Amino acid sequence: MTDQPVYNPAEIEPKWQARWEADGLYHADIKPKKPKHYAITILHYHYGDLHIGHWYAMTPSDARARFMRMRGYNVMFPMGFDAFGLPAENAAIKRGIHPKEWTYANIELMRKQLKSMGTMIDWRREAISSDPKYYRWTQWFFTQLHKNGLAYRKMAPVDWCPNCNTTLAREQVWGEDRHCERCGTPVIKKDLEQWFFRTTQYAEELLDFSHLDWPERVRILQTNWIGRSEGAIVTFRTEQGDALDVFTTRPDTLWGATFMVLAPEHPLVEKITSSEHKDIVHAYVQQTLRQSDIQRETVEREKTGVFTGGYAINPVNGERIPVWIADYVLMTYGTGAIMGVPAHDQRDFEFARKFGIEVLVVIQPPELPPLDGATMSEAVPAYGTMVNSGVLSGTPGDIAFDRAIEYVERIGAGRRSVNYRLRDWLISRQRYWGAPIPIVYCATHGAVDVPDDQLPVLLPDDVEWLPTGESPLKLHPTWKHTTCPICGGPAERETDTMDTFMCSSWYHLRYLSPDYDKYPFDPVEYDYWMPVDTYTGGIEHATMHLIYTRFFHKACRDMGIVKGPEPMLQLRNQGIVLGEDSEKMSKSRGNVVAPDHLVNRYGADTVRAYLMFFARWDMGGPWNSNGIEGTARWVRRTWNLITEPYNPGAPTEESVRNLRRKVHQTLRRVTRDFETFEFNTIVSSLMELLNDMYKAREMGVAGTPAWDEALDIYLRMMAPVTPHIAEELWAFLGKPYSVHTQSWPVVDEVAAADEIITLVVQVNGKVRDRILVPADISDDRAKQAALESPIVQKHLKGAPPRHVILVPGKLVNIVT
């Protein structure tokens, strides 16, 4: 008894981590004959300490990567850091240190924490987006996009975060009050000259998920974000003769347009406004501009607007209709102008009723009583038979949409059109800690790309932050002064940097060859490893990173840089770990769970296992510190079972067979659960098996070949979940290093098969009895055995059953 080792994770975990690293156990190198598996967990934003949520994202992904490796795949599981960005800059300003210093200190800390988890990360492939050897290529990609017309610069009203002092992409503005995704401050509008990527050019293709195994949740979020609408663009004409395009999803209601509305920012507003309406229109426009600077949530939703005094002609019926302006029409969607069809659109209806505009019914749904524009109390948006619509009157609702478009096209007044809610991606950031946009402005040649051989455009280290909040790049005395790459004349650098989502759009390519200096990636590595097979991360990326990286890949494919339709084939999302109070973890609430503390107390293996066990991985849920004791007990019980000396017994054949059956049934289940990312039941299945192994030892099975097989399979199944203790016990049993290079065991179907089954006997659908029968019992014998049950006899009260339903191997239901 005295030589039994004590379980001490603080000793064995660092020991094996060092050994694995020294041996390069997790190095992923090209092996042409082996199937590859490229798995990535979405890279961390380097906010400092890792919290339990990072572990929750990492450990099941790591366990699955390990499982895939044991299944015979050549697995690459790399890690890197999204190191540029506002928080680094803000934190640095606050602490009075350089963002670079702060960032790299954090990375050092995070790397150490990641290693303490016992992950199978191949650290040779680490990529850090703020390294010049990385952002050289981020800049190169920008240049490629620019050369191919996918990056452009324009003056536009853009979202500005007054706290972060920078513009934001539409995707980074959240919620009803339109606040900054990072700091929560409500954004304001600013007219600025900014760089955009043409994501809208890929709107249609981004809606195609046919190549992807992605959660439906994400596909729906992206589909809604892209927001495809089918309809028509119809050209009205102002009385001055200007063309005035509207986009409509209801061309069948064209004949019911009784007014038009322009967005207050619409370019034709000035021209169309009559002299007597100038003052009021001008006042309204000014008021709108001011209002968009105020928090939207405080604005009443009642429609406002003013008449311009101008009129336009409806091309389908020649009607002269008044043109209004109103802030419910947005310049950023469609054409910035709409036709008002109050009878069939609720917004138009409210507007018309408020301002006394005629409501004209042109659609009569057959199931409704005849509509009357004068008396109706709300719009009727349903499809139906066209009425009051000239030659198209009488067209039934199911074909009205198409007929109306055909008509408009025939008379040359418009065309079928598709509109998207998606906007182009604004990538300019007025901040220092990012990849500088590689553009030089020359008085003669305009915006000129920095030539490839002059990349990277390095960030200067000698910068200071002034209280103005302006980017130090702009204020730097010399940095921006340069010469034009074309004419050599004096020129100025772009002082904006790129959105960090640009850096993270291609990091999966940099992992392939982080030191390669001839191209963003080594094409040989690309051809072997890409695309990413399994990508895991939080749902919060659905309409940001996960759209950007798909756009980026498709754009690069069209530029001949990468291949295939998609960058990441399979996506799985983990949920969020909440604090013990069921609230989101935050420092201000004081409910943050610190993984380092837990590792010190229980060891990384226990923390890993508990994170996999305590909730459904895709759901997450509140943390419970008491619950981890159960997992700690399981780990210790595993240790004790294997290290305790046992007395060989004389087991019955049955108890040996029972153990083997349980082992192989568990193996079948654990294998399936790893495949389907159901990590909680992997751990519970292993707990169940361990309980049975304890019972088997009681029965004297320890020491038999079946016992050795059970230990062998158990440790292999445990290895991905708890890599350190599995390795230690594997070595304790004298098996060859390493358990992590062993193959995944194969289910022995004969051993796993049940010989005796419990047949459930129901009477009228209620369980009345359970009888043991041989698994291969015939249908007739099974029914007979059920009917012979005394309990069944009692319930039948002598009457013959009307039906006897048999589900082979499961149950018999007797219906009276």
Next chain:
RNA sequence: GCCGAAGUGGCGGAACAGGCAGACGCGCACGACUCAAAAUCGUGUUCCCUCGGGAGUGUGGGUUCGAUUCCCACCUUCGGCACCA
């Protein structure tokens, strides 16, 4: 308002072709060991009950021999979008 997800014991959760509801774990109770405590081990643990049963997976219906699972309507919670023409 629109789109989506989720509702199962005191708690986290399981039930993966429509077929034993509550696996596994936490917590709790009792017992063993101990002078005692911790740790460990064992037993029990959905509710009601007249001990024969009865009820039960958010609510109300439906399909079925049989529904946590399928269909319809609704309620609650969470997430996303939101004057998108």
